[in-house]
Amino acid sequence: MEISDVIVVGGGLFGPATAYGLRQHGLDTVVLDDGDDVLRAARGNFGLVWVQSKGMGMHRYHDWSRESAHLYHDFTAELKECSGTDIAHRNDGGMHLLLGEAEHEQRRREMDIMRQQAGADGFECEIIEREDVAKMLPGVRLGDDVVGASFSKHDGDVNPLKLLRAIHSSFRHLGGKYRPDSRVENIRHDGSVFIAETKNGSFAAPKIVLACGHGITKLAPMVGLNTPIVPQRGQVLVTERAEPTLGMALGNIRQTDEGTVQIGNTEEEVKFDDGTTLSASQAMARRAVQIFPQLAGLQLIRTWGCIRVLTPDKCAIYDESDEYPGAYVATSHSGVTLAAVNARHTAKWIATGEMPPGFEEFSAKRFNAEGGYVSTHH
Amino acid sequence: MSETVDLAIIGAGPAGLAAATVASGLGLSVVLLDEQPAPGGQIYRNIESFNAEALEEYLGEDYTKGRTIAEEFRASDAKYRSNATVWRVDQDGSIAWTDGSNAQILKAGRVIAATGALERPVPIPGWTLPGVMGAGAAQIMLKSAVMVPDGPTIIAGNGPLLYLVANQLYSAGAEITAILETTRFRDYIFAAPYAFSAMRANEYLSKGAKLIQNLKKKGLKVQSAISNLAAHGNGHLQKITYTAHSLEQEVEAKTLLLHQGVVPNVQITRQVGADHEWYEPQRYWRPKTDLWGTTSIETLAIAGDGAGIFGAEAAVLSGKLAALETAYRAGIIDELQRNVQAKPLFREQQRIGSIRPLLDRLYHPTPDILTPANDTLVCRCEEVTAGDIRKCVQEGATGPNQLKAYTRCGMGPCQGRMCGLSVTEVIADARGKTAEEIGYYRLRPPIKPVTLGELAAMEENTG
């Protein structure tokens, strides 16, 4: 039986980022990961470090995302030094492009809500008009239907796969232990430690963190936690590599540091089917070509679907079990954006008990049994 | 512009052509899609228009018998769409394809994928140098363009195709300076137990023996049991090195033709999500099929080398069997009629197949290329070396998909065709597991590239 200070269940972005932070606190940490071809939301994301659309209904979450975006610059440097990998972090702001007046109007309304809920804390995001969008994207022609965009200086992007590798590598570099092919089947508490059972043996520690995406559903009740998460599919198109032309992070269209153009997005309730559909591919291609007509000539070389780990209000859940103190859960669908703040604050919370201000808002107690809001929290 | 048909066949090689002919003859509506401009696939490439005057003698009757298969297809009622590239197949029988300008959908009651095989990738040091190609590529140049490699040419590897290509190229005037075989004496010992059953298909044995004899007669020696093959040059191939009899050899060359057997093309079967299994003697993946070629997905059948390597004549038989099964499932013939017509096909299929256990053990991929040296490129598109892969395994990447995430290995335009098998082998070797345990890349559509513009315009086209 392998003994550690902390067991982190889940080898995606949430788990290893937190584990890396735990190592910085000197805690002997083991990350338990599943196999090669399981759902793996950490391998299926857009790479946005995005703030402007986060936390509708919960300003605390918007603020948490914003804080993570601010920590990203230092986080990137740390990972580079620790792992040698440059995660290609870009922080020149981000735009959500708007086609037609209806989208323009809807975005304006959403932003008003966000501004109101932020109050004195502020919500830095503004609608910019077409001419300004064109100025910010000099290398490319805008389609006729582009009326403007919502721009936030806090937004940016990163190479999400390099991020995944860099975090894993940094964690190991700091002496972290990583056990792949070790899906946790059962967790019990023997009075003093948690024991996680896998087909590769058992692991014991006084603290355990569930950061395993959809694996949380089965494991959380074992440690007295209620964590409502639902699957939601997102599909993406990926093109051949091209010379860097789209010079800024854009919601739903992004040119990676390698030159491929990624196009999203869907939000589908299809349980755990991570396939792709022709109709979604067509719709995404059409929108992309509407926004940037020049993209029509680019060749699509891959489509993929991935299952988001979605909470009922799309905001993160961080919880410590009342019944089994020392058991934690940490999850959201924004593993990329939150990697920096997880490595810093989430790790600190687990290591020392010190909670960032307002952190209790992230508890799943804000939901009732069906995943709806409990009224006291509003 | 979406079309509906009883049976869609992908691939105009011997399996696809035979399936189309039989199925349409039985009354099914059939559309055959193929990405080349003319029928024949690769084995009968350019069969309708090859320069018979220049080539018939070199290419031999095994090639020219393809003419009949193509003629019968042309005479059938099957609709033929050449220059048609299939990029997505769905389990409900929908096929998305493009003619190069317009992407469209073909809705089929059933699909027979007859997309054949490709050469096993041969990762040796320097294999990405201009001047290094697959042996099959040289054969394609001969058949379709009446060309041979220019300058000193070396053919290296193992498998029946090695001797065939050497003969053909030499006869057509290529300057073959060496034929290097990775087959060793112990491979003959290992294969010997299968020789008896191979006698049922003894025409293959005698053909093979004749080819080797021919080479000797022409003064071309075959150097056996070579290893450590490497290609060298500055921006293009200039020389090769190898080990033979424990001695390092060096030979100048302008062209190096590599061959380590052929493997099923699993792009479509994997993209659709059919079950696959690992065939250990030849170390390749193949879709799991029943005796009619039906995969784990009822609407998808495989005919030809795509189901397992058995050659052109077996491909014709499996094409016919898949067509019979399709006609039976469509209610056009009953079980008895299907079985009666199938019986002689099965018998011949078994007879031809009896050579395989011998060939598969005699000519298996050499360990050098299954687990290449660290600085050998495995992923050509993204330039990932075997050493990079091993490093990732040490970092905890347990399989090809995590490896892909860490290194982009398999993310280039070829989407794993040139590296997939090697990646499985290197990871399996590094982790001490079987290939079956390691698995393969998750393949996704599009199977071949299609432009965003074509995709965007599609909705207006589909009915």
Add this chain to the structure above:
Amino acid sequence: MFRRTIDIKGETVSIRFEGQRLPVPAGETVAAAILANDPGYTRTTVVSGAARAPYCLMGTCFECLMEIDGVENRQACMTVVADGMIINRQNGKREIP
């Protein structure tokens, strides 16, 4: 890299490779036509700029990517020559069209 074993007979078309005019048989693939003219290499890679040339000639290796009539990253082995066709090497990543 390859040479014709017989003289060009029948219908020919005129193409340009890196500015050089070449008469080639109608119906031939771009890859074959170019290989017959000792191009040295036909593309440079997106990652390191290494020189590459066609490997499989049947559409599976994607080494034969070239710029054909202004469109980049086309598989030369899957494209048939046409009169007036302009062919250039593919240099690394393509431009967004």
